[in-house]
Amino acid sequence: MSPQRRSSRDLSELITLVLSIVIVAALVGGVAFVQLSSGDRPPVISAGASLDEMQRVVGGFQLEVVVRNDGDRAAEAIRLVVVQEVEGRTSEHEIEIDFLAGGAVARATAILRSDPRRSTVRVEVRSFQSRN
Amino acid sequence: MAAGALHRAQPAGWARELDVFARAFSGAFLFGIPLLYTQETWLIALSLDAVQLLLLLALTFVASLALARVSGFRNDAKAHRFTSDLEQAVEALAVGAVGSLVILVALARLGPEDPPERWLAMIALQTVPLAIGASLGNAFLSDSGSRLGDERGGPRSSWRALGTDVAATAFGAFFLCFNIAPTEEVRLLAADLGLGHLVGLIVLGLLIGYAIVFEAEFVGIGSRRAQKGPFQQPVTETALAYCVSLAVAGAILLLLGRIELGDPLRDVVAQTIVLGLPATIGGAAGRLVV
Numbered sequence: 001m002s003p004q005r006r007s008s009r010d011l012s013e014l015i016t017l018v019l020s021i022v023i024v025a026a027l028v029g030g031v032a033f034v035q036l037s038s039g040d041r042p043p044v045i046s047a048g049a050s051l052d053e054m055q056r057v058v059g060g061f062q063l064e065v066v067v068r069n070d071g072d073r074a075a076e077a078i079r080l081v082v083v084q085e086v087e088g089r090t091s092e093h094e095i096e097i098d099f100l101a102g103g104a105v106a107r108a109t110a111i112l113r114s115d116p117r118r119s120t121v122r123v124e125v126r127s128f129q130s131r132n
Numbered sequence: 133m134a135a136g137a138l139h140r141a142q143p144a145g146w147a148r149e150l151d152v153f154a155r156a157f158s159g160a161f162l163f164g165i166p167l168l169y170t171q172e173t174w175l176i177a178l179s180l181d182a183v184q185l186l187l188l189l190a191l192t193f194v195a196s197l198a199l200a201r202v203s204g205f206r207n208d209a210k211a212h213r214f215t216s217d218l219e220q221a222v223e224a225l226a227v228g229a230v231g232s233l234v235i236l237v238a239l240a241r242l243g244p245e246d247p248p249e250r251w252l253a254m255i256a257l258q259t260v261p262l263a264i265g266a267s268l269g270n271a272f273l274s275d276s277g278s279r280l281g282d283e284r285g286g287p288r289s290s291w292r293a294l295g296t297d298v299a300a301t302a303f304g305a306f307f308l309c310f311n312i313a314p315t316e317e318v319r320l321l322a323a324d325l326g327l328g329h330l331v332g333l334i335v336l337g338l339l340i341g342y343a344i345v346f347e348a349e350f351v352g353i354g355s356r357r358a359q360k361g362p363f364q365q366p367v368t369e370t371a372l373a374y375c376v377s378l379a380v381a382g383a384i385l386l387l388l389g390r391i392e393l394g395d396p397l398r399d400v401v402a403q404t405i406v407l408g409l410p411a412t413i414g415g416a417a418g419r420l421v422v
Contacts, residue, residue: 035182
């Protein structure tokens with residue numbers, strides 16, 4: 001093998017090795033940085049619904065519910081209730097979310113029978129389990 | 133045909149590195165694709181703390197180092213020296229990280245709205261099976277695995293080769309698909325994916341299928357390159373194999389009742405494309421085995 005070809009082979013191998021080291025260092029460094037910089041706060045779950053995202057469907061109204069975990073730890077088995085009050089009558093619609101990581105946002109949909117724009121709608125977080 | 137004509141000249145430089153990493157990524161996807169399609173592994177990544185993830189990566193590095201000793205994905209003269217094994221272990225981790233990044237983005241498990249912690253955790257966990265698969269690159273599909281090994285002294289007729297390829301693709305796709313099709317993940321992924329992701333999955337399936345069969349320098353590549361006929365060219369064979377894999381994926385979904393004839397076309401197509409990626413990988417492995 002000529003010295004020029006040998007050098008070209010070595011260079012390509014060297015570059016792929018250096019790239020691999022950079023990728024692995026970035027992954028390990030990133031995971032370590034997250035550990036050092038993040039806290040250990042328990043889950044802080046909040047939920048809300050936006051009437052702008054409401055859609056009329058056959059038999060009711062689809063209302064998107066946005067659930068947010070502002071804590072550091074993950075939450076499991078989050079139980080939400082969408083409470084709708086129409087002319088003094090209250091109806092409840094349950095939503096359950098299996099898992100929500102710390103800092104994550106999840107979206108769910110409640111099906112309401114009455115138009116949410118002509119009623120009072122609120123979303124309540126009833127319970128959840130903290131992971132770890 | 134002379135034996136030399138069945139084998140590509142030993143590549144050097146960047147061509148060799150392309151072969152080497154094609155073999156590493158192929159091994160990674162062959163080994164790791166079922167776990168990439170498992171909801172529990174997505175979720176558990178988010179519940180592990182950084183120390184647990186770093187320990188898993190450290191264990192994976194040790195396992196990759198040991199596997200580089202017995203298999204690895206490089207097969208040059210320097211292979212199996214300790215420094216070479218060390219380098220391969222690092223490269224296997226990098227292959228695992230890049231492979232999981234690509235698949236998780238393609239499957240919309242990671243997106244621009246996700247926080248960096250989620251990206252790091254999910255990539256770090258999925259790196260584990262993919263890095264081990266990469267380290268087994270040379271061990272996959274060795275000559276001893278083929279019943280037709282002795283018959284491959286020369287090219288088969290184009291129609292016989294086509295029939296064998298279609299059957300092998302279908303069996304390989306069936307084998308890998310059957311591990312994934314009954315799970316809820318296919319429906320879940322199909323419901324989440326938009327047009328861009330579905331097109332991305334098709335492109336990825338074609339690229340991975342081509343890489344496994346024609347770039348990774350696994351067993352039988354010499355005789356495969358020597359085959360003549362309209363469907364034995366790399367591009368046409370890859371496209372045909374992808375269509376066969378999609379057909380197998382769709383048939384399995386139908387047989388298992390995951391899709392029905394009256395279902396919305398969008399849902400049927402999306403589920404078939406989602407399952408089409410592992411089907412293509414299985415199909416490519418199937419063609420190498422026979």
